[in-house]
Amino acid sequence: MEKEPPYPITSVDHALHLALLLQQEGPLRVSDAARRLEVSVSTAHRLLAMLVYRGFAQQRPDRLYEAGDVLRPAAATAAPVALLRRVALPHMEALAQHVRESVNLIALAETEARFVATAESAQVLRVGSRAGRALPAHLTSGGKVLLAALPPEDVTALYEADGEVDLPRLRRELGLVRRRGFAINDQRTEAGLTAVAVGVQDGGGRCVAAVALAMPSVRFHREALPEWVRALHITAADIARELG
Structure with a gap:
């Protein structure tokens, strides 16, 4: 396992964690993302907006966010x-x-x-x-x-x-x-x-x-x-x- 870098960039870590959540667990609300990352709703919204901009996420008509085209589909597990x-x-x-x-x-x-x-x-x-x-x-x-x-x-x-x-x-x-x-x-x-x-x-x-x-x-x-x-x-x- 890779060790945590000596000078971690929190915003990058949050964005990568959020991309993994979208890929592995499916659609999230902004409030769900905030809760999982333990950040404010406004911070979660900004992170999601950046993921959308770069193609890692997309927003659905029901306002939920899901994995974008950049993220390959994750291999299925035996239970949701x-x-x-x-x-x-x-x-x-x-x-x-x-x-x-x-x-x-x-x-x-x-x-x-x-x-x-x-x-x-x-x-x-x-x-x-x-x-x-x-x-x-x-x-x-x-x-x-x-x-x-x-x-x-x-x-x-x-x-x-x-x-x-x-x-x-x-x-x-x-x-x-x-x-x-x-x-x-x-x-x-x-x-x-x-x-x-x-x-x-x-x-x-x-x-x-x-x-x-x-x-x-x-x-x-x-x-x-x-x-x-x-x-x-x-x-x-x-x-x-x-x-x-």
Whole structure:
């Protein structure tokens, strides 16, 4: 994962985040954009106007903003992203408060693990929001959970032409995930970050998302793993009930 630049430009970051939201979640009102970015309505309106000017967004007759021609259509996930976020976020916030670590909701889009929402820990040393980002699915805890739920032939089809992925090793990892019922990412995407994830099923029994605890690696302890996994499974079941 790329590190945050030492001198971030907030307005650029907001505009890029907004473009990702339009691409991945669909049409937004100005007030929706303001709430998601935690900016004023007037700031959100200016950002959207600039995205429209450059072709990254367009305004519909009903005054909602949607992705423009410049943004290629995002690969579909197994469940509507906006629905997943709305249903899951209250449960994620409760889990973050209980375990005092950040919680991410992740959806799979082909070989990408897309971070749909984050409930941040209140601790000073914490993993910040990953909402709107995408990482290689085979490296993330949530991505591995979702890949493990696919038929083996689907995983082969996704990665057999990818020279950078060791497919036999990935198959072994996914087999371990299926047996355990959870996956771990121990600093494979970012130094100093460890994550644990379990799957979230819809009413039809499909694994449509993953919920993950993300923490500084210095706070990851193997003896606490069973309790974290138990808490994740409870949260995943609560989300699944609402999705069903």
